[in-house]
Amino acid sequence: MERLPYYQLLHVLSLIVLTAQTYMAFANPLPENRKRTMMITGIAALLMFISGFGMLTLNKIPFSSTGWVWVKTFCWLGVAAMAGLAYRKAHLRATLSVVTMVLLTVAIFMVYFRPF
Numbered sequence: 557m558e559r560l561p562y563y564q565l566l567h568v569l570s571l572i573v574l575t576a577q578t579y580m581a582f583a584n585p586l587p588e589n590r591k592r593t594m595m596i597t598g599i600a601a602l603l604m605f606i607s608g609f610g611m612l613t614l615n616k617i618p619f620s621s622t623g624w625v626w627v628k629t630f631c632w633l634g635v636a637a638m639a640g641l642a643y644r645k646a647h648l649r650a651t652l653s654v655v656t657m658v659l660l661t662v663a664i665f666m667v668y669f670r671p672f
């Protein structure tokens with residue numbers, strides 16, 4: 557059985573959920589939504605991480621010797637932290653949303669171009 561497509565599906569779906577919920581928090585950081593948003597983004601970030609490392613294993617890509625994976629992991633950490641920041645630093649939302657877009661762009665660039 558080919559397992560890779562399932563990991564890819566999980567990776568991309570959790571990316572969409574993480575991004576959508578993060579931008580929802582930027583648009584409307586109501587304290588009463590905080591708990592739910594933190595739970596959903598936390599689970600989505602975890603699934604992204606698990607599926608990402610699962611694909612590395614399936615593709616036999618060594619983590620430590622691959623630059624693009626380090627860069628993606630850094631971007632992932634940044635994006636995963638954003639929903640929490642949206643509630644705590646609500647006045648910085650405009651800047652944080654641009655930073656999130658940059659992190660996502662860099663991470664996706666790393667997948668398709670793998671410059672190192």
Ligand code: HEM
Nearest residue numbers: 564608609611612615625628629631632635660663664667
């Ligand atoms: C914000 C962070 C991230 C974004 C936006 C992102 C996005 C993507 C996208 C769009 C793909 C392409 C899926 C496809 O073509 O099937 C992909 C594939 C992949 N991602 Fe991520 N990802 C992120 C974080 C991570 C992390 C933390 C890891 C693991 C350490 C990871 C490992 C991988 C691997 C191994 C692939 C498959 C590459 C291949 O086809 O050989 N990603 N990612």
